[in-house]
Amino acid sequence: MSGETDATGRERTSRPPATGAGATWDVARYEGRNRVPVTVVLAVLFSLFGAFYVWLGPELVAGDQMQELLDQLPPAMVELFGFQSLESLGGLLASEFYTLGWIVGFGGYVAYSAAGTVAGDLRDEQMDLLLAGPVARRSVLLGKYFALLVPILVVSVVVPAVLYAASVAVGDPLSLADLAVLHALSVPYLLLWAAVGLVLGVAVRGGRTAGRLALGLVFAGWIVESVIATTDYAWVGAVSPTRYFDPPAVLVDGSYDIAGATLLLAVAAALVGAGLRWFERSDL
């Protein structure tokens, strides 16, 4: 670190650090801008994949025999993919696109980058610089957290729009209301994983380890929950966030688990609060 930065840093910290919404917003804007390229890539990839599903949908959903078979398969196998229904396009999308793409893929990305944004700055010693500025620690962490809303919200708006347009184009329109609800309900789920990643980033200092741990948790949360969901041990799965976000229920049955989403939000808020406290007290 150069002497110049040190000097300005000291000069600035002699004033009381800025707190509150303004500083948080500044950090969020800066970090959010950094996330724009990845957001574009994610939105394009998910859209292409989704469109591909919709395009091949008629071939995959046509078989009644397949549905009969599914009805009788061991529930654990059905659960793994959320294969409740392959009779409709919505069922197909819920089965693979949303289960793997959203619950595992997007959830993993959010948790990984939330962990990396804190742990990475700590490791690269960028955090010293950031905190030397007139910004409270609380604002830095909150700003980083809110910046994750950029990919979450943009992708959650673009993808359903593309899916709907594609489904209209192939003449088998999806329910716009269900799609909107599904994506609205996915936001608490993603925010929860972002919060888990944030806490891991603060707690585990070793740069990449935090991100990998977060990614592993998302994968485990999905696969363990789906394997035991239909057994006597199903109660264990209640700790998995996947339990509270159920794409097939929304797209096939049209039932919305508002209580589950609220629970996810509450836990996310609690985790962010814990992360803030820890971050404010810890020695960097």
Add this chain to the structure above:
Amino acid sequence: MFETVRYEAKRRLPAATVISLALSAFAAMVLLIAPGIIGEVDVDALLENVPPALVESMGLEHMGTIEGFLALELYQFVWVLGLGAYVAYSTAGTIAGDVEDGRMDTLLAAPVSRRRLLLETYLALLTPAVVVNVVVFTVVAAGTAVIGESVALADLAAVHALSLPYFMLCGAAGMLASVAAPRRLIAEGVAAGAVVGTFLLQSLTTGTSAEWVGSVAPMRYYDPLTVLTASEYDLTGAGLLLAVTAALLLVAVRVFEERDVQ
């Protein structure tokens, strides 16, 4: 000789241990719940209504067996998707990471060629793949004996052995991303994304008119389900995976040799 392999392999051991333990625990859990779930379903009665061609093509007659259950719950996702993506991701981080941290200058100052450095780093990355395979194989073999289900040991060994060419390919793809991408983060994202993307592509297109699209996916050439249920070993597929692995590594070496390292 092989100092790089030894050094890098040692650095991977903690990760290999953690993954082995986690996957062993998961395998144990799958085995624990397997008998209850398999007992629930009468496969023969259920397949009466399904066209024989479909049954045969998908290996459905083995769905309700312990082999089929293991293949679907453990190998299809955890092995092919999870571990494959991990191998690609961690290989992608090696060279790109050393370049980014400025360690590559020091490494290349030593009397070692770039080709050698790349190939040794690659070999070291196979440590986790081998360790995890050996540990989980042992756990599954012992676990099936404990719950009193019998799985052909030869098939089980084949599932693990044939997964190695698959992981080698994932690693080679990660290596290419590592030397070609401008930054570590991009290399890791591209490598892991490629595994997840091709996995989705191949499972989506199977059985449709666009099936040929899925033939670019490495998962097409390693199918735990047929190995475990039908005892069919796709040796041609494994050979193809190895050939593509060699080709990818060659390209990676060339790219690395001609690249500026700052």
